[in-house]
Amino acid sequence: MRLLNASGCLDALTAPEAARELDAFVTKTVTPLPRAGNAPVRIAETELGMLNAIGLANPGMDAFVAQYLPRLAQLGVPLWVSVGGFAVDDYVHVARRVGARDEVEALELNLSCPNVDAVPENVGEVVAAVRAVTTKPLYAKLSAAVADLGATARAAEAAGANGLSLVNTLRGLVLDERTLRPVLARATGGLSGPALRPIALAAVHTCFCETRLPIVGMGGVATGRHALELIAAGATDVAVGTALFSDPGAAARIRSELQAELAAAGFVNADNAIGAAHAPADGTLDPRSRLSSSKSLHMQTNMAG
Ligand SMILES: Cc1cc2nc3c(=O)[nH]c(=O)nc-3n(C[C@H](O)[C@H](O)[C@H](O)COP(=O)(O)O)c2cc1C
Numbered sequence: 001m002r003l004l005n006a007s008g009c010l011d012a013l014t015a016p017e018a019a020r021e022l023d024a025f026v027t028k029t030v031t032p033l034p035r036a037g038n039a040p041v042r043i044a045e046t047e048l049g050m051l052n053a054i055g056l057a058n059p060g061m062d063a064f065v066a067q068y069l070p071r072l073a074q075l076g077v078p079l080w081v082s083v084g085g086f087a088v089d090d091y092v093h094v095a096r097r098v099g100a101r102d103e104v105e106a107l108e109l110n111l112s113c114p115n116v117d118a119v120p121e122n123v124g125e126v127v128a129a130v131r132a133v134t135t136k137p138l139y140a141k142l143s144a145a146v147a148d149l150g151a152t153a154r155a156a157e158a159a160g161a162n163g164l165s166l167v168n169t170l171r172g173l174v175l176d177e178r179t180l181r182p183v184l185a186r187a188t189g190g191l192s193g194p195a196l197r198p199i200a201l202a203a204v205h206t207c208f209c210e211t212r213l214p215i216v217g218m219g220g221v222a223t224g225r226h227a228l229e230l231i232a233a234g235a236t237d238v239a240v241g242t243a244l245f246s247d248p249g250a251a252a253r254i255r256s257e258l259q260a261e262l263a264a265a266g267f268v269n270a271d272n273a274i275g276a277a278h279a280p281a282d283g284t285l286d287p288r289s290r291l292s293s294s295k296s297l298h299m300q301t302n303m304a305g
Helices: 016-020 061-073 088-099 120-131 149-158 194-210 224-233 250-264 293-304
Strands: 003-005 043-046 049-052 079-083 104-110 138-142 163-166 170-173 188-192 215-217 237-240
Touching (some): 003 250, 043 188, 061 079, 061 088, 079 088, 088 104, 088 120, 104 120, 138 149, 170 194, 194 215, 194 224, 215 224, 224 250
Parallel strands (some): 079 104, 104 138, 215 237
Antiparallel strands (some): 043 049, 049 188, 170 188
8 A cells, every 4th residue: 555645735845854754655646838827816725624716826848847847856755747728738747747657656537537538438538548658557547427337437448548536526506604605716626535535435446346457546535544445445545635734744644544454453554445435345255246356356365465
């Protein structure tokens, strides 16, 4: 089990100590050209989390590779680069450029940007096109707001993805208490934090059954218990996002809380808890489940252990 940050939720260069607590640092999404992002106000709070409409602000791939990547590499933490765009070619350009760099361990394809149509065919098309230009591990980051998440995940797998990142934000709206006008300049934004937790659990649970891919689970993780639940649903790794804004040291705390949660639940380690939520109460395997044989074996081993 690796503990990562969720893309866009930690500036590793201004908070290097927080980044060093991670097993890998995931960058904010990089696009071919620089993007200033949306006009302020871009962040709003709700009782259930936060809303952001940053708009993929980033320096663009040339400046990222020339100015940011060498400094990020000095952190001594494996680097995952989040790749974004608005057309298949955008992803291909960034993946080819960034994927050629030795400093980069893996690429996460942000396929859940509101401006990219996330139908399964399109996800498969992007993953296949990127697969053709890089040998780096590819994680497809999906939104829970697709018509058929299982089909989308299978399309990513068939196209050559090495893993899934689940989930991205969901569109939400916050109104000003007094004026009843939207707080964000763009009105709607991506909802993250506690409200996403049950949605993320369901997404991970579904994709664990539908594919053989390892899953980075994220969405409202703020404690070791939250991490354990995502792992039980089927996550191989866990990412922390919104919680880092209020607690930059959250990763270290969550890691130690998770150890205590695992011990209390009788697991030797996190890997033994992967998919525990899929085991029927009587210990037999559910014949209706679409688990791969390797996952089934893994689960049997877990339950035995
Ligand atoms: C301020 C902010 C910026 C984000 N930027 C990105 C981004 O650039 N690329 C991306 O794939 N996800 C981005 N996300 C989504 C997160 O990576 C994550 O999927 C989501 O917030 C759910 O996790 P959380 O509830 O722990 O925050 C952003 C989220 C927030 C709150």
